[in-house]
Amino acid sequence: MHAPLPLAGRTALVTGVSRRRGIGYAVATRFAELGANVVIHHHRPHDLDQPWGADDLDAVRAGIRSSLAPGARMDDIGADLADAAQVEPVVEAARVLTGELDLLVCNHAKSGGDGGILDMTPEALDAFWDVNTRSTLLLTAAFARSKRPRSDAAPLRPGERIRRDTPFAEPQGRVFWMTSGQVHGPMRGEVAYATSKAALAGVTATVAAELLELGILLNTIDPGPVNTGYLDPETTDRPLDELEAHLATTPFGRVGRPEDVANLIGWLATPGGAWVTGQVVTSDGGFSLG
Incomplete structure (x- = not known):
């Protein structure tokens, strides 16, 4: 028998939660349904520049709050993760809700306004890198340091392992990153x-x-392709x-x-997903196999 609320008492930070049609919203809602305390991050100005537009943040908050289990709590944080100085404060603000942070989902992403190789500029490459890659690594670093501060330790050398004394009885945290389908085929214009x-x-x-040396699982x-509005004919940015x-x-x-x-991330966040x-x-219903 599985516990009805397997994430009860856990606190999750989900980034990029600003639209009810988005993946971040679905993940945050699923965590709430599983019993977690939920902290959402959003940066609405990004959506305002996209063809699919922005959502009502009050409605976003209300939708997630309505899925919370009895006694669970919720908070939200606005930040532009393109600014490296704003990354660690987001993690710290999320920890304030309950004093601990157990789950981190780096769902935020810069999309739209890209181009093909003939269009590339240093500014374009930096803009996507700063949001999608650099901030994800920095969020993860801040999360990991919250589990074991290393401010007074020397940097790891190539091949060196983080020392620990005993095995962990259970995972000490979980981190989820989001990639795309670039390994399965070309993404022209992106x-x-x-x-x-x-x-x-x-x-x-x-x-x-x-991270595993700290008992933290990363997947x-x-x-x-997930339709969050960008594949609707009236709001798409592509043929x-x-x-x-x-x-x-x-x-x-x-x-x-x-x-x-x-549903996938929700399962991986529960005890049932602790061995992954x-x-x-890849979770695409076989789309990449066609």
Whole structure:
């Protein structure tokens, strides 16, 4: 028998939660349903610049709050994670809610306004890198330091392991990163985005090995195409004819939904998912196999 609220007493920080159609919202809601205290991060100005537009943050907050288990708490933090100085304060603010932080989901991302290789500039590459890659690594570092401060320790040398005295009875924390489908095929016109996401997938094993010495599990999720509004004809930023033709050949005939991703992350966050770490997990209903 599984506990009805397996995340009761745990506190989760989910970044990039500013739209009810988004993956972050679905993950935060799923954590709430599983009993967790939930802290959401948002940066609404990013959405205002996109074709799909921004959402009502009060409605976002209300929707997640309505899913909280009795006694669970919620808070939200606004921050621009392109600014490295704002990253660690987000983690610290999330810890304030209950005094501990157990789950970190780095769902935030810069999207839109990319380009192909002929369009690349240093500014474009930096913009995607700073948000999608650098801030994810810095958030993870701050989370890890909250589990074991290393301010007075020398940096790890290549191949060196973090020393620990005894095995852990259970995971001390869980971190989730989000990558994209760049490994399965070309992402034309999204060179900066694909680069920033490929870096996360590529370094997953390295960071997961280090975090594991602290009892922290890291997994990276590739959700495939998930319609968060960017695949609606009226708000898309790309041609859809080729996608629709491909979908017609797939067994399920659809792209992903935010709840598909949320269900996977929700399970990995529970005791049932405690034996999975260091993986880049593709969850796309077989889309990449077509």
